[in-house]
Amino acid sequence: MGHREDLLEGAKRCLLEKGFARTTARDIVKESGTNLASIGYHYGSKDALLAQAYISLIEGMSDAFAEPADDGTGAAPGSLERFREVWSNVIATMREPGSLWRLSAEIAVMGDQLPEVRDHLAQAQREGSRGFVALLMGGREEDVPEDVVDSLGSFYTVLMTGLITLWTFDPKTAPDADQLTEGLRQVIEAATRS
Template identity: 55%
Template sequence: MGHREDLLEGAKRCLLEKGFMRTTARDIVKESGTNLASIGYHYGSKDALVAQAFIGLVEDVGDAFSEQFLDGGTNMAPAGSFERFQEVWEQVIRTFPEARGIWALNLEFVLLSDRMPGVREVVAGVQGEGRKGLIPLFNGRSESDLDAETVDTEGRFYQTLLNGLVVQWLFDHDSATTAERLTEGFRRVAGAASEASEHPPAVRPTS
């Protein structure tokens, strides 16, 4: 690997070991076997490098999960079904123990991002890609076929659920919501909404 890749991998290891606030440029240089000038040359600043390292860690988890899940082929439940919804979340939750350090890092970023404006700006710019990557797991469509409205609605829905599950699991994984309970809750909410749409309450005449 060249210095650019060495810096990125070194920054990833530093983040997992020390977190955002305790990771310094000198830590990254020492871990990667490079020099301070390389950070500016390849990434512009330490914040930009740390942001790319964080994004890379999250993408690594997503890629590993997608490969594991999508390899199921015909064994997967039909796209868009409640069974598929539960199946995906079961797989996601199974990744939490191995990826605990990354999810804890994610929570630290959420809590402290206002103290890292340079990192926050870069990470905020790729949030849409994260939403887009979740959707195919549930509806079976290719990312290239997704329109902006789908990403901004369905993608946000799945991303919100994921963030909530992560926080619950980090706080107390024994009491965190299971895929089964999440699916049953979704089934009930969807059923009630469908019922209300089919049988709207009568409008009382105004006097």
């Protein structure tokens, strides 16, 4: 592995241990076995490196959200059952000690303090919205139209952000997948009444 990769891996470990605000460039250098100049050379700044490390951590979570089996045992795309399965998988990751989602809450609150990082993360969030649509509704991410990303993808992202907040603030009262699914069922029922 070269310095670029070493820095990224060190930054990921620092983020999970210390969070965004408390991680220093020296922490990353110590954790990665590199030098301070490498951060600027490869990433431009410590904050840009931390943003890339955060995105890499989020991308690594995709296995936890894996699409239900396509062998007939998984729920149909777009169904309430698929909704429950996917959100159950997401919530399971929030229960884990040292959850990445606590870091997500910290970064969301810091957004206005890090304008150059915010733009980078906003694009990653948009792609995450696209991924949620494909995961819940079926199909390939690259086939999800922009207007669907803007509507349905945004809906799922808002749900995810709310879950992160609730699970970070008070996990004992945060909803589980069954409660979310029942809430969605009630919304659908109310919207389809004649």
